[in-house]
Amino acid sequence: MNASAIPFKVGVVTTSDRASAGVYRDEGTPEVVGVLREMIRTPFELHTHLVPDERPLIEARLIDLVDDVGCHLVVTTGGTGPALRDVTVDATLAISHKLMPGFGELMRKVSLEKVPTAILSRQEAVIRYRGDGVGALIVNLPGAIKAIRECLIAVMPAIPYCLDLLGAPAIDTHEDVVKAFRPKPKP
Numbered sequence: 001m002n003a004s005a006i007p008f009k010v011g012v013v014t015t016s017d018r019a020s021a022g023v024y025r026d027e028g029t030p031e032v033v034g035v036l037r038e039m040i041r042t043p044f045e046l047h048t049h050l051v052p053d054e055r056p057l058i059e060a061r062l063i064d065l066v067d068d069v070g071c072h073l074v075v076t077t078g079g080t081g082p083a084l085r086d087v088t089v090d091a092t093l094a095i096s097h098k099l100m101p102g103f104g105e106l107m108r109k110v111s112l113e114k115v116p117t118a119i120l121s122r123q124e125a126v127i128r129y130r131g132d133g134v135g136a137l138i139v140n141l142p143g144a145i146k147a148i149r150e151c152l153i154a155v156m157p158a159i160p161y162c163l164d165l166l167g168a169p170a171i172d173t174h175e176d177v178v179k180a181f182r183p184k185p186k187p
Contacts, residue, residue, distance in 0.1 A: 008044040008169045010036060011065035011074035013051060013058065015088045016143070020052045028077040031148045032141065036075070039156050039178050042171040047071060053079055058091035066128045066136040072168035073159065074136060075152070078143035080122045089122045089140050096126030096138070100162070103139060107151040111142065114150065118142075123151065127166065135166030157181045 014028040029048050036044075047069055051057050058079070065071040079088025093099075103125030111118030125139045137159065141151050160171045160180040173180045 006169050008042055008171055009069060009071040009073075010040075010044045010046055011062075011069065011071035012036075012046070012048045013061055013065070013074065013076045013088075014049070015051055015053050015058055015076065015078040017052045017085065020050050026050050027145055028143055028148065031145050032075050032077050032152070035149050035152050039152065039173050040171055041174045042169075044171075053085040053087055055087040055091045055094075058088055059095050062092060062095050062128070062138060066138070067130050070130070072134070072136050072163055072166070074138040075141060076138070077141045077148055080124075080140055080142050082120050082122070086122075089124050092124060092126055092138055092140055095128055097129050097135075098127040100125040100127060100137070103155050103158075106154050107141070110150050110154040111147055114147075118147075121147075125155070134168065136168070137162055137166065153178055 012029055012032045014026055018024055019026040047065060049061050051061055065074050076088050079086045104123045107123040108118055108121060121142050123140050123142060127135045128138060129135045141148050156178045157180055161182045164170060
């Protein structure tokens with residue numbers, strides 16, 4: 001089966017003790033999904049999960065989304081700060097095969113232009129490979145609703161080409177929102 005015949009799959013994991021317990025409404029998941037739909041033109045299969053800030057649960061969910069569900073892109077929101085319960089990044093790093101530090105650097109740069117406390121955020125991006133050799137990009141976004149949009153818009157130009165390199169189906173963006181960058185083919 002060629003890559004274009006495989007549906008593009010996206011996972012969204014929101015980590016929050018209080019939202020997962022029903023103390024307040026989850027606003028992170030709808031924001032991530034809305035921004036992804038605004039930016040990605042290619043139809044995609046969506047898998048969303050709301051989990052408490054428990055590292056083993058987050059690790060298991062990320063592994064399931066990549067290895068079993070077959071997601072090509074997984075976006076998390078929440079758990080990127082310095083507090084004891086902020087463990088999303090730790091869980092992501094634990095299940096990764098390769099670090100992609102440029103994503104976190106760019107997200108922090110964009111956030112620092114808005115608020116000085118962005119230096120406290122530990123946004124990261126990693127690659128996890130499945131058994132078939134196809135890789136998935138996992139991007140940790142902050143939990144602040146406004147920062148979700150700012151960070152995703154900043155890194156989205158590089159995501160389609162990164163996914164190409166990982167063997168995922170090719171995706172296109174809505175260029176009026178964000179233009180994907182792909183190097184020109186060599187003659």
